[in-house]
Amino acid sequence: MKHLLAIDELGLDGLNALLNLTDHMVEINQRPVPKVPALRGRTVASLFFEDSTRTRLSFETAAKRLSADTMTFNVSTSSVNKGESLRDTVATITDMGVDAFVVRHKSVGIPWQISEWTKASIINAGDGAHQHPTQALVDCYTIREATHAKSFSGMHMVIVGDIKHSRVARSNIQAFSMLGAAVTLVAPPTLLPPDVSHWPVSVSHNLDDVLPQTDVLYMLRLQSERMAQGHVPTLREYSEQYGLTQKRVMNLQAQAIVMHPGPMNRGVEMQIDPSDVKNSLIHRQVANGVAVRMAVLFDLLGSGSNLAGQA
Amino acid sequence: MTKSIVIKGGTIVNRSSEQALDLKIENGLVEQIGKNLKGEVYLDASGCVVSSGFVDLHAHLREPGKEEAETIETGSRAGALGGYTALVAMPNTDPPQDSVAVIDFVREQGKRAALVEVVPSGCITLGRQGESLAPMAELAAAGVSLFTDDGSGVQDASLMRRALEYARGLGVTLAQHCEVAELTKGAVMNECQCCTNLGLPGWPAIAEELMVFRDIELVRITGATMHFLHLSTKRSVELVRAAKRDGLPITAEVTPHHLSLTEELLTSYDPVFKVNPPLRSMHDIAALKAGLIDGTIDAIATDHAPHPRRDKEMSLDMAPPGMLGLETALGVVLAEGACEVRDVVALMSWNPAKIARVDDRHGLDLVAGAVANICVFDPEIKWKVDPERMASKSINTPYIGRSLKGRVRHTIFNGATTVVDGQAQR
Structure with a gap:
């Protein structure tokens, strides 16, 4: 694998290979010294053109645990603000000797464009509302860990909220379907793309109808600017129809799982504290983020190095 | 005195005839049509069509203001290579073409380059701001x-x-870019399944069709003449067809790229395929082609829109829309096989000359006494686009690597050769 850009480009075998490799990384992370020399001498640059806490930190932590050197590109202090083009910025950093770029950008397709401009590997850490493949890997791994199921066949995943603007939803729809799950999208029509008839999903506009048949309830963040754009009249109305309340938790099956990619909007899509939800995996999602990204970096940059050694 | 030119061995295509005859040019005019004509310079036209020069209703020549992308001279040369003898220069320059000074400047730069006739269009509103009318009477008086x-x-x-x-009073034509802006905020590509997958805001067909409908009804109550720029959807064609059936004074154009390229190309993430209106579906292409054949659409116009390389190296949402067109228009249209060669001459020369009101000197039947604005093209030859060899100052053509059919061999502007054997003469 040269790049990780989108779940559908990864394919089912690639997806399973990364999930299996993540098991090794989880084991490394449980060691007293959670660090191996696997990527010593390799350099990973983070190119984040959008705010991020967990994704950027988990990539940087993952790189360090594999002994790679890291470089952080800070947009606010960079030459981009002096009018340097993205292509020139990428060329400049490439010239410093970089093996992989971790890229997040508000614009769809930027990771693909950058991959044409550099020999380094590209990891898509989120492009616009398009793809966020490592988040989908984290989510699949977390479900696998909780259910001990390697296939999601027979499982019903329900994704709730702003599907239209969500890269997490687009990556997860692909990943869940590839692993065999049935997927239902729950949102008002204004927060769905205009035409999803070609997606392997069902659509509902009523969360309460769907809850009793849900195995994994995946809540998406609703950004407050969606109101100004006329997608929903008020956050309160959205919250009443699509937010997770104590009453709705009671309507879930006993073994149903609740997930959220973060950051959460307390009081909007999450009207209860996640710790009050018995089967919430939200903290596991964050914890597994490092291991999954170690697996991705090792797959892209490793060359048969031993994961058992000590740094 | 310029030397007399004889175009030998081609087929002269006029409105009511196709004749395998030579054509002699002297003193800027067609001097004679006949067999075995003698002259001082000979241009071989075997296997070629000899027609009136093409007229583009829609060229962005970028001067003044964005000379990094194109100048009137480089755009004129690109036009000559595409078989054009007249280009209507779009007014979104900087400053825009909303004053006599800018109109005169554009026309004069065209005369200096002397490769085609540059026909400046004027703004409808001051600064293209959509708020108050430009001095249309002054501009009309300036031609x-x-x-x-x-x-x-x-x-x-x-x-x-x-x-x-106001236009009706002046006897001028308004040309509309149909797009209801509220429906296309942030839009990058056609609203379709690809755009759903990519998570991009869509440019829905209805944003064009609503304004086509509105303007047809405004023409109905005002009686002014109206031209629709770059129609791109099936329903737009149907609306214009019905309006023409009602006898309204309406004309319409389509671009070569809307006849040949579809929305799926955007999944390459290459901004070279970003254009406004956006590339649509096969469904729309079929309707546009039907419109060409039944006369609903009067002209093929390029919407030639050069952009410097760095501007097209941005992301899909940030890159400006637009693609080159002048040097590839004929080859794209013939490769698509949308219509017969004779129809191509009508759509690229006779009809647009009339819409641009330059039909006293362009788009004429090639008979003795006509102004010698002539295009000689081989309708069968296949070729591939090499962006590095284009005359345009920019290289944002979507046709790299595609096989085109039909190429301009010679172009004669006002009796002088601007292109001979596919090579620009100046």
């Missing part, structure tokens, strides 16, 4: 007969109504 805010449509229906009423 402008086509007015447009191309790049954006006039959003305010009341202002558009007044513009049409």
Whole structure:
């Protein structure tokens, strides 16, 4: 694998290979010294053109645990603000000797464009509302860990909220379907793309109808600017129809799982504290983020190095 | 005195005839049509069509203001290589073509380059801001007969109504870029399944069709003449077809790229395929082609829109829309096989000359005494686009690597050769 850009480009075998490799990384992370020399001498640059806490930190932590050197590109202090083009910025950093770029950008397709401009590997850490493949890997791994199921066949995943603007939803729809799950999208029509008839999903506009048949309830963040754009009249109305309340938790099956990619909007899509939800995996999602990204970096940059050694 | 030129061995295509005859040019005019004509310079036209030069209703020549992308000279040369003898220069320059000074400048730069006739269009509204009318009477007196805010449509229906009423009094034509801006905020590509997958805001067909409908109805009540720029959807074609059936004074154009390229190309993430209106579906292409054949669409116009390389190296959402067109228009249209060669001459020369009101000197039947604005093209030859060899200052053509059919061999502007054997003469 040269790049990780989108779940559908990864394919089912690639997806399973990364999930299996993540098991090794989880084991490394449980060691007293959670660090191996696997990527010593390799350099990973983070190119984040959008705010991020967990994704950027988990990539940087993952790189360090594999002994790679890291470089952080800070947009606010960079030459981009002096009018340097993205292509020139990428060329400049490439010239410093970089093996992989971790890229997040508000614009769809930027990771693909950058991959044409550099020999380094590209990891898509989120492009616009398009793809966020490592988040989908984290989510699949977390479900696998909780259910001990390697296939999601027979499982019903329900994704709730702003599907239209969500890269997490687009990556997860692909990943869940590839692993065999049935997927239902729950949102008002204004927060769905205009035409999803070609997606392997069902659509509902009523969360309460769907809850009793849900195995994994995946809540998406609703950004407050969606109101100004006329997608929903008020956050309160959205919250009443699509937010997770104590009453709705009671309507879930006993073994149903609740997930959220973060950051959460307390009081909007999450009207209860996640710790009050018995089967919430939200903290596991964050914890597994490092291991999954170690697996991705090792797959892209490793060359048969031993994961058992000590740094 | 320039030397007399004889075009030998081609087929002269006129409105009511096709004749395998030689054509002699002297003193800027067609001097004679006949067999075995003698002259001082001979141009071989075997296997070629000899027609009136092409007229483009829609060229962004970028001067003044964006000379990094194109100048009137480089755009004129690109036009000559594409078989054009007249280009209507779109007014979204900087400063825009909303004053006599800028109109005169554009026309003079065209005369200096002397490769085609540059026909400046004027803005409908001041600064293309859509707020108040440009001095249309002054501009009309300076020779402008086509007015447009191309790049954006006039959003305010009341202002558009007044513009049409005012235009009727002046006897000029308004050309609309149909796009209801509220429906296309942030839009990058056609609203379709690809755009759902990519998570991009869509440019829905209805954003074009609503304004086509509105303006047809405004023409109905004002009686002004109206030209629709770059129609791209099936329903737009149907609306114009019905309006023409009602006898309204309406004309319409389509671009070569809307006849040949589809929305799926955007999944390459290459901004070279970003254009406004966006590439649509096969369904729309079929309707546009049907419109060419039944006369609903009067002209093929390029929407030639050069952009410097760095501007097209941005992301899909940030890159400016637009693609080159002048040097590839004929090859794309013939490769698509959308219509017969004779129809191509009508759509690229006879009809647009009339819409641009330059039909006293362009788009004429090639008979003795006609102004010698002539295109000689081989309709069968296959070729591939090499962006590095294009005359345009920019290289943003979507046709790299595609096989085109039909190429311009010679172009004669006002009796002088601008292109001979596919090579620009100046």
